[in-house]
Amino acid sequence: MRRRKEGSNMSPVSLHSLSDPHFSADTTAWLAAIVEDSTDAILSKTLDGTITSWNAGAERLFGYSREEAVGRPISLIIPDERLDEEADIVVRLRLGERIGRFETVRCTREAVPVHVEVAISPLRNADGTIIGASTIARDISERLRHANEQALLLSEMRHRVKNLLSIVQGLISIGGRRADDVQTFTEELNARITSLAAAQSLVLHSEDRADGACTTLGEILAAVMAPYGDDGIAVVDCDTVVGQHAMTSLALLFHELATNAVKYGALSNPDGSLSVDIATDAAAVSVFWREEGGEWSEKPQAGFGTSLLDATLRGLQGTIVREWRDGVFETVLKLPRDALAR
Structure with a gap:
């Protein structure tokens, strides 16, 4: 045994001192306190499966008191x-095998399954005969829940990235074939990707809201129209809830309408005006996009923007009606509520 340092109040205990008869009572009490105060469930049993000890951690984890379990x-x-599984454990214990940590399921007093990590060791008497086993069980339900949430998050992220890449790939493939020059193609592609980014920002914002509020149609319109300013533009608010799947489609839809307005519609004329009104009923939402001051052809040439509008509407199960009347070009979109909620 090492000598105690002068002035120290501690009594050093070496490995050899644990077997010293003078320390046996203190050591037993010390080990019992460690077991009792452990946050893990610690219990022992005979080889025939009878519970012989049950600490406070076992009471907390499984719900049975010591008197009820022993x-x-x-x-x-x-x-x-x-x-x-228990039968196999007993066979291995009889062979003197220590069973390292493994994950399994146990039941609480209320018959609720609880996921645990368990380690089991054989118990021997004074002559070395195996008479039972000690078990340490740790609740891993919270850890598994976090792991499942992480797996779900990664799966959702892969899904979103895949969808966005597919959309961008389509924009590049079809737009590249129809563009008149590289600069125009680049500018239009960049604008559409910016619109996609705005939609994704709304998706992330809706997920981060502490109050659980959802993104509305009015918020999507405002985000897409923000780059064009307020001069000559009047957009009505709308509290119709939009699901995450529909956000991207709506952002592209409104972006194409705004792009057309800038190219040859109301926003191409300093004196032009654009108004967006919305009417709702139990089954659908109708968007009235009205432009004054633009120069519209009686038979506009169908380009990539038109194709994108039509494809997006098909995805939303919506319809579109365009009409030029008395100097006003009106586009009416009718969108089913259940498709918007996805």
């Missing part, structure tokens, strides 16, 4: 479908 079979906390 003397009862270990099957008290083992689901019926896991009884074969």
Whole structure:
């Protein structure tokens, strides 16, 4: 035994001192306190499965008091479908094998399954005969829940990235074939990707809201129209809730309408005006996009923007009607509520 340093109040204990008869009582009490105060469930059982000890951690985890558990079979906390697992454990214990950590399921007093990490060691008497086993069980439900949430998050992220890449790939493929020159193609592609980014920002914002509020149609319109300013533009608010899947489609839809307005519609004329009104009923939402001051052809040539509008509307199960009347070009979109909510 090492000498105690002068002035120290501690009594050093070496590995050899643990077997010293003078320390046996203190050591037993010390180890008992460690077991009792452990946050893990620590219990022991005989080889025939009778519970012989049960600490406070076991009481908290499984719901049975020490008096209720000691003397009862270990099957008290083992689901019926896991009884074969216990039989295999007993066989391995009889061979003196220490069973390292493994994950399994046990039951609480209320018959609620709880995921645990378990380590089991054989217990021997003074002559070395195996007489039972000690078990340490740790609740890993929270850890598994976080792991499942992370897996779900990664899956959702892969899904979103895949969808966005597919949309961008389509914009590049079709737009590239129809563009008159590289500069025009680049500018239009950049604008559409910016619109997609605005939609994704709204998706992320809606997920981060502490109040659980959802993104509305009015918010999407405002985000898409923000780059064009307020001069000559009047957009009505609308509290119709839009789901995450529909956000991207709506952002592209409104972006194409705004782009057309800038190219040859109301926003191409300093004196032009644009108004967006919305009417709702139980089944659908109608968007009235009205432009004054633009120069519209009686038979406009169908380009990529038109194709994109039509494809987006098909995805939303919506319809579009365009009409030029008395100097006003009106586009009416009719969108089913259930498609918007996706």
